[in-house]
Amino acid sequence: MSHRSSPQLRGRPVAPSTGALTPLGLHDVTITGGFWTRMQDLNATAIIDHAEYWMERVGWIGNFDAAVEGRLPADRQGREFSDSDVYKLMEAMAWEIGRTGDPGLERRFTALVDRIRPVQEPDGYLNTMFGRRGQQPRYSDFEWGHELYCFGHLIQAGVARARTHGHDSFVDIAVRAADHVCDVFGPDGLEKVGGHPEIETALVELGRHTGERRYLEQARLFLERRGHGLLGEIDFGPEYFQDDVPVRAAEVLRGHAVRALYLASGALDVAAETGDTDLLDAVTSQVARTVATRTYLTGGMGAHHEGESFGQDYELPPDRAYSETCAGVGAIHTAHRLLLADGGAEHADLVERVLYNVISASPAQDGRAFHYTNTLHQREPGTEPAQDEPSPRAASSLRAPWFAVSCCPTNVARTLSSLGAYVATTSADGLQVHQYASAHIRADIAGGVEVDVETRYPEDGLVRVRIAATPPEPWTLSLRVPGWCPSAVLRVGEEEREMGPGYADVRREWAVGDVVELVIPLAARWTWPHPQVDALRGQVAVERGPVVYCLESVDLGVDVALAEVVASDAPADDGTIVRVPVRLRERIEATWPYRPEPDAAAAGEVRDVTLVPYHAWANRGPSTMRVWMPVAD
Amino acid sequence: MSHRSSPQLRGRPVAPSTGALTPLGLHDVTITGGFWTRMQDLNATAIIDHAEYWMERVGWIGNFDAAVEGRLPADRQGREFSDSDVYKLMEAMAWEIGRTGDPGLERRFTALVDRIRPVQEPDGYLNTMFGRRGQQPRYSDFEWGHELYCFGHLIQAGVARARTHGHDSFVDIAVRAADHVCDVFGPDGLEKVGGHPEIETALVELGRHTGERRYLEQARLFLERRGHGLLGEIDFGPEYFQDDVPVRAAEVLRGHAVRALYLASGALDVAAETGDTDLLDAVTSQVARTVATRTYLTGGMGAHHEGESFGQDYELPPDRAYSETCAGVGAIHTAHRLLLADGGAEHADLVERVLYNVISASPAQDGRAFHYTNTLHQREPGTEPAQDEPSPRAASSLRAPWFAVSCCPTNVARTLSSLGAYVATTSADGLQVHQYASAHIRADIAGGVEVDVETRYPEDGLVRVRIAATPPEPWTLSLRVPGWCPSAVLRVGEEEREMGPGYADVRREWAVGDVVELVIPLAARWTWPHPQVDALRGQVAVERGPVVYCLESVDLGVDVALAEVVASDAPADDGTIVRVPVRLRERIEATWPYRPEPDAAAAGEVRDVTLVPYHAWANRGPSTMRVWMPVAD
Structure with missing residues (x-):
């Protein structure tokens, strides 16, 4: 196995080996001011600490200690998927350490690794809920057990660590987990899929990191197996976990929104690595219809409380909008992958919409309470949620400090700490800026490009890009004009151009100090x-x-x-x-x-x-x- | 114990000992033609047979045989509450035998009794789901076990039998079950309530039949215990089973709609027997707000698929209307009790609305398929449900032959077979006709009144009432003018009067052959x-x-x-x-x-x-x- 540490992967949550655009990592993009700096600071100073505090308090981290000390199942706390929230916190920490180098956070991260490492079994299996005397056997509940989902988040955390720190003992845990999954579920192994997708995209990403084709092949297998009734019957029906129709045969996202979006992301990852354009086309078309008919104005997805699921086309009741925060995270994952695959500005539009209106809507101003669901219409003033115990997830009124099912806070944390990676991309031809924030961007194109972005967006629509380093050869700077903006003004030197939605491209020989301005009318x-x-x-x-x-x-x-x-x-x-x-x-x-x-x-x-x-x-x-x-x- | 068989109880599903109006029974009111004759015929020739066929086929009746033969839990079929559907079928059969005297149905009824009788344990307990070796212990799951709910339906079936046939060995089973419930849950017993109300109204009704105050007292206890957190925490929260607030403190119906309506009916029964006007006023006001803000145009109740529950005030999405058929049955039970209590025409309006637009909407034209939910907006055409196995309950498209949770078909059956009892009432002053169908009505007032109603309602708005027997003393004939009708015309002899919503009263000395006509404009x-x-x-x-x-x-x-x-x-x-x-x-x-x-x-x-x-x-x-x-x- 070759452990590549290509600069093409460093600091990137998503790094496909093919596609129209190449991602930049969070080391390449430093957000320096404005809305997203405030959110990243909130994450650094409050959200991550708060999530760690609560997971210690409710014992979800303690489950690992209990495993080591032989106190399971008696002392197990939380739901069957609680391990995954610890891993999502660690993913957030890993990106955050990569972003800031905070030594205190590094110590907390390695302390968590030390508590988890001894729980991994000799064959790579790792889960506090299954397999011990008195617990359900391993792999006895594919519908609800979430074992493959937990592995997925463990591996994603490992990938984040690998791409910000390099290979270490935590990455080893992830690799051993992935090997275990391939050993058990490989072509000659158990022909099963997990009830909650996540392992698919995680395996592809780890495969990209290690160069190990086996992980990609396993992801492909999981993907192709789904939709053939390998999961058992549940009350919500097979569409709940997208087992109703093979991925490439579906026409729209349906069922549980987070599951559907995580699966779509995994499918796009597999398509990018296998050159499966049929699969890419299928998912592109499913997402397009989903955006056109099953998405709230906020970018939120999932209309039903029942099954946390998508409704039918145009069924978008504002007063029962479920719009789970995690579905927002999933929508960003899916849209970002589509952007990398085909370079369509509409995908960056969706990422922006979801960032401002779902991800940012979840945390309270102090970063210590969260919306799990994001309704568009509150009919009755809610009541103050419990401050000293986890709340039900769909309280749908004031933000709660923690939930009995608390997937959202750690999902917000990992998104905010890796936000830099969504700002800009490169292509053979140049640099594309998709999301606007004051930032310093370095891109390894044509020998090295650096630009400084200055803007008070989204308060003000003036975006000023100054060339800080450039090769002598011409390259193209592309700035996104959002889909909701019928006409923006692009200024390059004396020249002024009206630009409609899409990318405003400026191709030229650049000099340090050159300035391009985009004026996006923001009026309400x-x-x-x-x-x-x-x-x-x-x-x-x-x-x-x-x-x-x-x-x-x-x-x-x-x-x-x-x-x-x-x-x-x-x-x-x-x-x-x-x-x-x-x-x-x-x-x-x-x-x-x-x-x-x-x-x-x-x-x-x-x-x-x-x-x-x-x-x-x-x-x-x-x-x-x-x-x-x-x-x- | 005194087994009263008062003519005041005969053929009546509900027989409060106090209230503004006194019910008539299905022996007193014979529906002779039109819409409801067709529905009663459909019930007699198809629905009851179909329900019995399916419950044999899926083994819900067979569970009782399996219990006798020691094959439980291995051979148990259906959900934890499947016994109750057998009892609801038997209630429907009992009313139907009372209505028609069908000897074939009588044989089928007694055959069912013979299969159930040996399952009752010496202490009166009777349930195929609990208490045997390998099953959960009795009374170990008040939230979801439905044991008290099953007893409630058993007792209601017993009451139907007692009021149509008189005391027999099936009524004995019901009495022994009620005694068991009182023994276990009495003032010095287990301080618990069941997750699904039904036992409350059943116990009051059996108490009315036997004169045994203990049953009433037990119903009162269950009612007063609810709303104090005696049920455990569930994901839906305590309002799901109305355990959030004491019954008399609530402001509106909320949570699971069927549970809420069955509980309201039980509360009205207790209030009628104990003279508890505070309780009557509380429930009257809760129902008034529910009708004003939480009821579909069809009379359907329950806006949410999630928890099959009421939404908030004015939250009535037509395309996700759950409007469970059983909630329609519950709404009729509640409204009929309110009508008997205060004589308000709005309660009869609601009964009418629900009968025509929920109860009648459930069965297919051949009586062999049913809607469980009754949406007001079908966005996608839906697919043909399975014909050879039970369907999921909320398929919400075409009617299905049977459901995995199949409470609705038997609930429709018992409503249709007892429909006569909802047509008219009496008071000291006279006879009130609430629902219009061609019918012969006999009322034991002032020595005996009989009237013939002739109408093609709801196709045509002319209702013709002919006096067929009358005492010489004056009495009042009251005909309901529906709330949606701004002005009806009442004709008595030469006299013609415009009447607004409410009751059109005609008080006079009547002679046989006298005719009163009410013309209700029906134009769309x-x-x-x-x-x-x-x-x-x-x-x-x-x-x-x-x-x-x-x-x-x-x-x-x-x-x-x-x-x-x-x-x-x-x-x-x-x-x-x-x-x-x-x-x-x-x-x-x-x-x-x-x-x-x-x-x-x-x-x-x-x-x-x-x-x-x-x-x-x-x-x-x-x-x-x-x-x-x-x-x-």
Whole structure:
């Protein structure tokens, strides 16, 4: 086995060996200011610590000690998949150590490795839930046991460590786990798949790191096996874990949203490494239909609480939007892979939308409480969640410190710590900037390019790119014009060009100090639903740049159920505060909610009411909230 | 113990000893023609047979044989509550035997009794799921075990038998079961409640039959114990089984809809027998708010698939309406008890609405397939359910022959066979007719009243009541004018009166042959949603009399998603067929379902399209369907 440590892999969460674009890693992109610096700081100073604190407190880390000390199953804490949250925390830590080199975090990371290492069995198996006397046997519950899912997250954490630190004893644990999985489930082994995808993408990524084709082959096997009824019957039906139809035969993402998105990511990884363009085309088309018909304005996915699953086409009820934070993470994984595969700007648009309106909406302003689900309409002011014990996951009101199923906080943490890797890519031709933040970007193209990005985006739409290092040969700088922006202005020296959605390309010989400016108009705008989204009929939303806004009762003064907006003029936007004209209806008390005549629209006085960014809602106590507001006549 | 067999109880599913109105039994009211005769015939010739056939086939009846033969748990079939479906079938059979005297059905009933009797243990316990070697111990799972729920249905079946046939060995089984429950859970016994209410109302009814106060007291105890956290934590939270708040402290029905409605019925039974007006007022107010804010146009209850539960106020998505058939049965039980308690016409309105639009919507036209859920909007045509095995319960497309959880078919059967009991009541003052069908009604008031009702309702709105027997003293005939009818015409001899919703009372000295006519205008009408029902904004429905109509793709020719209705004039209604003017939109293909401008309404040609009664939909193969139709500009 050859342990490659190619600079092509360093600091990259995703590193396909083929594709239209080549990723940069988090060592290549340093975010230096603005919105995402604040989020990365929050992650560094609060979220990671908070997740570690809670997993010690509720005993999910302690499960590993209990395993070593022979106290399992008696002392086991948490759900069957709790090991995976420890691994996701370690993945976040690994990226974070790579990003900042924090020595204290390095000590905490290796301390965790020391507690996990002795739990791995001689054959590579590692799980605190199965296989001991008094526990269920290994691999006795593929539907719900999550053993392959836990291995997936362990391996992903190992990949993060390998790509930020290099090979060490933790990477060894991951490699031994992957070897074990291949030994058990290989072509001549158990013909099974896991109920929750994740192992597929993890094995491909480890294969990319080690050069070991066996891991890729195992991922391919898992992928091809799915959709043939190898999983047993469950109440939710086989589509819950995408076992209803083979991956390449499906037409749209369906079933459990996180499972569907993780599987799509794994399929894209396999397609990139095997040159399977049929598979790539199938997943591309599934995702396109999913974005077109099964995605919330926030980029959130998953309309049903039942089974945490996608609804049918255009079935997008704002008041029951499940929109799990982890589905946001999965959507970023899938869209980023599609971007690398085909270079389509729409994939970067989706990444941006999800980052600003799902990932950022989950953590509280202090980084110590989270939304698991991200509803677009809060009908009743929720109540303060428990502060001293895990909450149910779908409380759907105020953010909770921890959940009985707490996949989301660690998923947010690993996303924020690796955020740099989503900012820019390269191709043979040049550098592409997809996400806008003040940043320093180094790219190993044509002998070395460096640029500085300066911007207050998404507060202000001016993006200024200064060339800090360049080879003499010409190369192309590409800046994304978001899909929601009908026309941006590109300035290069004296030249000014109007640019529509897609990439604004500037190809030339560059000199250090050259400046390119992109001006993206951000003014708040009304957004209307497709007529088939019945749940949004007669309602309108407000977006400003990539940020979705909402009306919160704290700003309205009364329950948002009584508000109607006058959408004739554009929303008021002074660059800082967004306001919309609102009329209040009288509350109609009736003994039956159906009526022989339509009610007149609100007729009262119009007043301007402040909207808040959706990601900032529910930070001022219990409230009602809506993203989609009824339109006054 | 005194076994009363008062004529006040005979043939009555519900027989409170106090209240504004006194029920009549199914021996007092013979439905002689029209819609409900057809449904009762369907029940007699198909539904009951079909349910018995399937429960033999899937082994739910065989579980009792397996118990006797010592083959449990190895041979046990079905879910933990499958015994209850056998009892519900027996309740349906008991009412049906009472209604028709069918000797073949009597033989089948007693054959079932012979198979169940030997399973009852010496202390009265009876359940095929618990307590044997290799099974879970008795009363080890109050949250999900359904033991008290099964006892409830056994006792209700016993009550039906007692009130149609008199005391026999099956009633003995029910009495011994009730005694067992009181022995175990009495004031000095186990302080527990069951996860699924049903035992409460059953115990009160058996107490009414036997005069045994202990049963009433036990029901009261169960009721008062609920809402204090005696049930363990479950994922759905304590409101799922109404253990969040004491019954008398709650403000609205919430959680699992069937559980909530069965509990409300039990509370009303206890209130009626104990004179607890606080409890009566509390439940009356909870139901009023539930009807005002949490009920579908069909009368269906339960908005969420997740937990089969009520949504929040005004959260009534038509495309995810769960509206379980059994919740319809529960709503009838609750509303009928409220009607008996306070005589309010709104309760009879709800019974009527649920009968025509939930209960009747469940069985297929041949009585051999059923809807478990009753959605108001079918987005995708659905596929033919399995014909040779039980289906998942919430398939929500075409009706299925049987379900893995098959509570609904037997619940429909017991409702249809006892339907006569919901038609009319008496008071000291006279006779009240609540539901309209051609019928002969005998009432033991003032020495004996008989009337003949002749009507083609709900096809035609003329209801003709002829006095067939009367005492010389004056008494009051009251005919319900439904709440949806602004003005009906009452004719008595030469006299004609306009009557608004409520009861049209005629008090006089009657002679045999006297005729009263009520003319209820039935013409098809538009119905609009309360403005807080966001999911229905910009949409309109059509009702004709008590019958909700819907647009089915079979009639439209294309997917109903493309239809907009022109609601300026009243719907066309020639007395047989209802038509509405429809414009078709072009299908808008877009890569993102949100848009910078609102789309124009459909602008094409207007054509008249036939609507079908909601209860008749999905009888012509896979289709899309909507009750609420977008309104064209």
